[in-house]
Amino acid sequence: MTTLTAVPDRAVPPPEQPAGGLTPKAAQTRAQILEAALGLFRESGYDGTTMRGVARAADVSLGNAYYYFASKEHLVQGFYDQIQVAHAEAAASALASETGFPERLRAVLETWVDVAAPYHEFAGAFFKNAAEPRSPLSPFSTESTAAREASIALYRRVVEGSDLKVAPALRAQLPELLWLLQMGVVLFWVHDDSPAQRRTRDLVANAVPLVDRLARLTRLPVARGLADDVVALVRKVRG
Amino acid sequence: MTTLTAVPDRAVPPPEQPAGGLTPKAAQTRAQILEAALGLFRESGYDGTTMRGVARAADVSLGNAYYYFASKEHLVQGFYDQIQVAHAEAAASALASETGFPERLRAVLETWVDVAAPYHEFAGAFFKNAAEPRSPLSPFSTESTAAREASIALYRRVVEGSDLKVAPALRAQLPELLWLLQMGVVLFWVHDDSPAQRRTRDLVANAVPLVDRLARLTRLPVARGLADDVVALVRKVRG
């Protein structure tokens, strides 16, 4: 779940029509299956939904469902897409009107909580699958690269459109670090049983000013060396 | 699993009636099943191990395996307990000879990597289960409280036995924060495909001095207020 910025489905075997396009018929069938799956996920959750049920609801055979979606997990990517689009849209309008770094950061994090809220109940099951390292759904997987980059780009906009003054070396790395912060928020969120995810919202409200102050602190000589080393560590450890 | 075996010897042992514990026979069978499971996990991974296989390797019936472990996942809980005990033991000897904070911290984190190494290949499957919020296997769950407390206690020893000078408010919270650091290391570790988890060891080696410097920095007035606020945030957000 984490990013919930997901990746366009590539579970589809590219049959005849090249250029990544599907036959109209194939696209239709595929959409049918996905729609049925998302409906059942909403109704019965992830575990409560069976591939047989999806196939039946989509009016196709079980084998056909597997022809388009290699596994039950792959169906979840459609769910990711929906949230990712909604988050990007909601965040965009907030970013258009704010210039302060903490306000922008808080807006983006809070809109994620807003957008994801309706799915909180089922998020646990999704999160479980996304957390598996070898899963294509993992936010760290190569399959998720595009989605991850898109999400990081959102935080790049947060930084670049803001008045933040920060150690130069850190500035380039900051979007990625903020994305990691979102990962942490998501982790907290899936464990948050408070009504309307109140505690996650509190976390965001209280953590953002701290991040802001910490970032600005890196301009002081006493902290700058440390900030540089953090950047170096992240860079080294990333790949 | 580790603590419930305290059945005092008696001249005439009563056939059963374990006071919250297991009869010796039961403990023996249970251990047998767990050992067989861990062996198969190592050999064939989590998904490659079947409950039938576990039962066969342990020389018990399938039903008996389920008598002791309600599900395949519950076998993983046994793994957690075992690794936690092994980690505590391995770390203890390192802690006995080191007094510097970064050396102690690094030793504890590295012994974890050492102890967990044999299971790295299939740790992903474990991690997947642990990531599910409502799972009793989650490190944040109430069922995991004992193991979590034991782990935090280890980091309390790291701090208390060391020469670390840190903002007083932070000192009390530090063990818990270091435990969170370990969670982060574990997250990195499960995604680490380098031989012998080289990159995780690099991460530890490079991150520990940073943590050390950051902790000491909190004594400076300029950072102290921020440290206090971090402590306040953690405290608020935890419960």
Next chain:
DNA sequence: GTCTATAGTGGGATAGAC
């Protein structure tokens, strides 16, 4: 309370015919 044997059920995933 501990254990066996056996016979299910349900659901994820696959093979191969058409």
Next chain:
DNA sequence: GTCTATCCCACTATAGAC
């Protein structure tokens, strides 16, 4: 591309032995 038939395995149920 779509189907039917099938496999495999986690898990359950049951009935009974000690």
